Amino acid sequence: MLELIEGPLKALGAARSDADIVRAVGQAAIRFGFRSAYLVDYAARAAAAPRVLDTEPARRAWWSSPLAGDLRPAPRDLARTVGSSGIVRYDAGRFGPGAERLRAACAANDLVDVTAVPIREGGELAGIVGYCGAPQRDPQHELGLQLVAYSAFAHLRAARLSTPEERAVALTPREREVMQLSAAGLTSVEIAAQLGVSARTVNQHVDNVADKLGTRNRAHTVAEIVRRGLL
Numbered sequence: 001m002l003e004l005i006e007g008p009l010k011a012l013g014a015a016r017s018d019a020d021i022v023r024a025v026g027q028a029a030i031r032f033g034f035r036s037a038y039l040v041d042y043a044a045r046a047a048a049a050p051r052v053l054d055t056e057p058a059r060r061a062w063w064s065s066p067l068a069g070d071l072r073p074a075p076r077d078l079a080r081t082v083g084s085s086g087i088v089r090y091d092a093g094r095f096g097p098g099a100e101r102l103r104a105a106c107a108a109n110d111l112v113d114v115t116a117v118p119i120r121e122g123g124e125l126a127g128i129v130g131y132c133g134a135p136q137r138d139p140q141h142e143l144g145l146q147l148v149a150y151s152a153f154a155h156l157r158a159a160r161l162s163t164p165e166e167r168a169v170a171l172t173p174r175e176r177e178v179m180q181l182s183a184a185g186l187t188s189v190e191i192a193a194q195l196g197v198s199a200r201t202v203n204q205h206v207d208n209v210a211d212k213l214g215t216r217n218r219a220h221t222v223a224e225i226v227r228r229g230l231l
Contacts, residue, residue: 002184004031005144009226012151018053021152025129026055028148033135035110038063039152041127050127059109067105086219087142088116091134117149120216127153140185143219147183150223169212171230178205180231183222 008031011024022039029037038054052063062068091113095103106112113134119127129149137145171179174195181191188199188206195202206218213228215221225231 004028004141005147005185007031008148009151012148012155013226013229015155018156021155022053022055025053025148025152028145029055029131029133032131032137032141032145034115034131034133036132038130038132039127039156040130041153041156042125056110056132059111062105062109062111065105067102086117086146086217088118090114090116115145117146119149119153120220121153129153143185146219147223147226150220151226154220154223154227169228169230171209171212171225175205175209176231178202179209179222179225182206182218183226183231 005028008024008028011027012021015021015024025037025039029035036054036056036059038052038056038059041051041053052060054060054063092103095106103112110132111130113132115131115133115137117129117131118125119129129145129152131145177195178191181194186194188202191202192199206221209225210216210218210221213221213224215224
């Protein structure tokens with residue numbers, strides 16, 4: 001998996017604008033077999049709609065249309081439907097009776113088959129990265145999609161996060177080792193076998209790093225480490 005995410009994560013690390021972030025997410029989408037991707041940032045909303053960044057220029061006007069609002073329910077409503085898996089898959093089955101117009105518009109914009117990664121912050125849904133298409137995936141690929149998605153959002157928030165306290169975070173040599181292997185896509189059991197420790201010890205190291213960074217899950221933790229250049 002490392003060969004799929006290394007380029008996009010490096011591009012995100014060097015990103016200096018929203019356009020750079022969009023290009024990096026689009027690069028990851030194509031590497032994983034998707035056609036395009038988009039980001040919905042709920043935390044950026046004011047009184048109007050949330051901010052949307054899209055890798056497909058021809059689709060950007062779509063997000064200001066009334067129909068697009070049906071695909072952007074309120075974060076609180078959406079949070080109740082995504083579950084805890086971290087990945088949500090949408091297909092034509094989500095269009096019920098009477099939704100023919102919406103389905104046709106989504107088909108015209110390649111938004112029927114979507115794999116969505118919810119971004120959680122402070123216990124609430126802060127955004128979504130949607131990958132358009134329906135390629136074959138396995139658990140490692142899904143982890144890679146999450147890593148790129150969380151990293152993208154971490155960089156979107158970078159302007160308000162770069163504080164002296166943040167830069168002071170330091171990892172122990174073993175924590176760094178565990179997180180490097182996590183970033184390469186290894187599971188806790190695989191990391192434990194490689195380092196000669198128990199999976200429980202590996203999970204404890206991951207939890208310790210998450211406590212230091214204030215992150216919510218393993219994907220978020222790896223993405224934040226990459227963003228801060230701690231590996």
